[in-house]
Amino acid sequence: MDTDFGNREIKNRITxxxxxxxxxxxxxxxxxxxKDIVDLGDHRGDSFGLARRAxxxxxxxxxxxxGVHFMAESAAILANENQIxxxxxxxxxxxxxxxxxxxxxxxxxxxAAALLGEGAMMPVAYINSNAAVKAMCGRxxxxxxxxxxxxxxxxxxFAQRGKIxxxxxxxxxxxxxxxxxxxxxxxxxxxxxxPLGGNTKADVQKAKxxxxxxxxxxxxxxxxxxxxxxxxxxxxxxxxVHPECSHEVTALADASGSTxxxxxxxxxxxxxxxxxxxxxxxxxxxxxxxxxxxRILPLYDAFCPHMHQINLRNxxxxxxxxxxxxxxxxxxxxxxEASIGLENMLNL
Ligand code: 13P
Numbered sequence: 091m092d093t094d095f096g097n098r099e100i101k102n103r104i105t106x107x108x109x110x111x112x113x114x115x116x117x118x119x120x121x122x123x124x125k126d127i128v129d130l131g132d133h134r135g136d137s138f139g140l141a142r143r144a145x146x147x148x149x150x151x152x153x154x155x156x157g158v159h160f161m162a163e164s165a166a167i168l169a170n171e172n173q174i175x176x177x178x179x180x181x182x183x184x185x186x187x188x189x190x191x192x193x194x195x196x197x198x199x200x201x202a203a204a205l206l207g208e209g210a211m212m213p214v215a216y217i218n219s220n221a222a223v224k225a226m227c228g229r230x231x232x233x234x235x236x237x238x239x240x241x242x243x244x245x246x247x248f249a250q251r252g253k254i255x256x257x258x259x260x261x262x263x264x265x266x267x268x269x270x271x272x273x274x275x276x277x278x279x280x281x282x283x284x285p286l287g288g289n290t291k292a293d294v295q296k297a298k299x300x301x302x303x304x305x306x307x308x309x310x311x312x313x314x315x316x317x318x319x320x321x322x323x324x325x326x327x328x329x330x331v332h333p334e335c336s337h338e339v340t341a342l343a344d345a346s347g348s349t350x351x352x353x354x355x356x357x358x359x360x361x362x363x364x365x366x367x368x369x370x371x372x373x374x375x376x377x378x379x380x381x382x383x384x385r386i387l388p389l390y391d392a393f394c395p396h397m398h399q400i401n402l403r404n405x406x407x408x409x410x411x412x413x414x415x416x417x418x419x420x421x422x423x424x425x426x427e428a429s430i431g432l433e434n435m436l437n438l
Contacts (some may be wrong), residue, residue: 097126100402104130107409115412116150118143118165120157121349122370122397125379127156127405136350137161137217138236138435144168144175145436152412156400158182159418163221164234166418167428168436175418178404182396184218186334189304190258192222194282198302199230199255201286205294211255212247216240217435218306219258221420221428228430235435237333237348240266242438244299253297255280258304265333265340267299279303308392309334312368316389317342320366329389330355331368339368349373356381370394 108115108130118140119131128134133143137157144153144165153175155162162177169175202211213232215224224234235243244266247254256263260279267277276298280287286294294300312335320327329343330352340346345355349369356365361383367374368389378386408416420428 097402100406101126101130104402104406104409107406107412111152111409111412113149114151115154115409116143116147116152117154117156120161120397121353121373121376122394123156123400124372124398125376126402127400128376130405131156136236136238136348137164138238138348139350141165141168141217141236141432142436145432147173152176154178154405154408154412155418156405158184158187158394158396160184160187160218160220162418163420164217164224164432166420167221167224167425168432174413176408176412176416177418178401178408178416179399180416180418182399184396185308186216186218186259186304186306187220187223190216190219190223190302192220192226195223195257195302196226198280198282198287199226202255202280202294202300205286205291206253210251211253211300212251214240214243214247214254214256215431216257216259216262221424223257224431225424225427228427228432228434232431233434233438234428234431235438237262238350239435239438240333241269243435244270246434246438253300255300255302257302259306259334260301260303261305261309261336262333263299263301264337265335265346267301268337272298277301306334308370308394309368310336311392312336312339312389314338314342316368317366320387320389324364324366324385324387327364327366327385327387328355328359329366329368331389335368343368353377356384356386359384368392370397372397 117131119134145168166175213227215227278297330345331343364385366387374388
């Protein structure tokens, strides 16, 4: 009861500050945020939609990003000089992004380039990476991508160079490559702890797609067994999953796509449809509440603690210190190089 009352007070105060700031403020919320936060935002979306929204916003002086750090950092890279990007908790990280360390990726790139020649590969960086990784990608002429445009990024890359070096998400990379009919035998995984990523020279020369061996610890919780069980208990169910899931999972699903794709898939399904979803639980719970005429089931209760670090209290604290607290900054050189990759993505 006390908590409910406290939360109501906080929400009222947040609404009041939003009203006072008017067009000077925009609050962007990722689909994995809890309902309280999404309800207070101005725009919700997937990583691509929010990056584009941040890049195109000309009115807002303050961009308050409710998501994880790499998302707010991408907004800070794309924002214009007069805009200030803030995140309610600067410690809201991403396990997957942490698996791709810029220095190690650059070393691997150099090792492969020494064998193949610099111009043989195109770097493609998943947006779930830190600014230094995006800068490395931009420096070598590549593009950033999200789950919403990975296939387009791969097409763009192949139109210019014969091979792709994709980091840090092995599973999104494999799902994208297989979806473009690139055979498994032309896809190689790079383990940074081993010379040549654990591959032979011949393997690296033959590969079309080289994948960094990072994974999302939320989406790797989904398994083929969960889908097989749903198919038994609810034979009419459609199954939709995020492409950060393993290929064994996406191959059994009816569809896979970004968080906005999943939201659209549910919106467009007929009333009475049963839809089992493989992604972070906050999005699934919200979709279930928004579409009471449809049966929405989680394949598994996969929760992202990093997304959950954003709460009403730190959102209010950031708003009360607008322009000052939890500001996301990126060093100029990194910003310049990373913006090449992000702008390439926006122009795909
Ligand atoms: P989307 O780009 O599909 O929103 O995914 C973001 C993410 O971090 C998934 O783990």
